[in-house]
Amino acid sequence: NAGVTQTPKFQVLKTGQSMTLQCAQDMNHNSMYWYRQDPGMGLRLIYYSASEGTTDKGEVPDGYNVSRLKKQNFLLGLESAAPSQTSVYFCASRRVLAPSTDTQYFGPGTRLTVL
């Protein structure tokens, strides 16, 4: 049981390049999330997916797209990378059996630098 995994761990892009960050979970959770973490700002929600095939915008979706074709995978795309997207990206999945167990589990993060 690996939990939430993210690939790659590190990535350097040039301005204008595109890439996809991958997230996988093996806990059969319905909901998945993408956050970005910037110094002094905590984590901010980019996109989330309540179930396979559905996605919705979070607080900072501009410049990103997502895909949830399979329940276990949630992909985050950068169409044309900009230096402002330099950040650490975290994926999370959510277990909801009851309010007492409603918890998000986080992956180890992807550190992205855009030059």
Next chain:
Amino acid sequence: AQSVTQPDIHITVSEGASLELRCNYSYGATPYLFWYVQSPGQGLQLLLKYFSGDTLVQGIKGFEAEFKRSQSSFNLRKPSVHWSDAAEYFCAVGGEGNKLVFGAGTILRVKS
């Protein structure tokens, strides 16, 4: 819209001393409240959470937090800090669909 304020960016505590990290939230309904810890280069680990009932919540690693509705606060406490507690701590409030809103974080340094 919900928001979370962690007033202290950095806190330094001597090993063995007590700790309190402050968290204030803004949310229209009864909130789900969380404390996460992040060690350098790592992801976030859940310390504890409040969703209803007893306002004093016990978590892992000897941490506890108290929900005070009248003060809109959810402060994290530990009676005796260990060097391994040095990390960044995030308070979060859960809204619709459990879309978490995080505070900016508090970096804890532990002096030996």
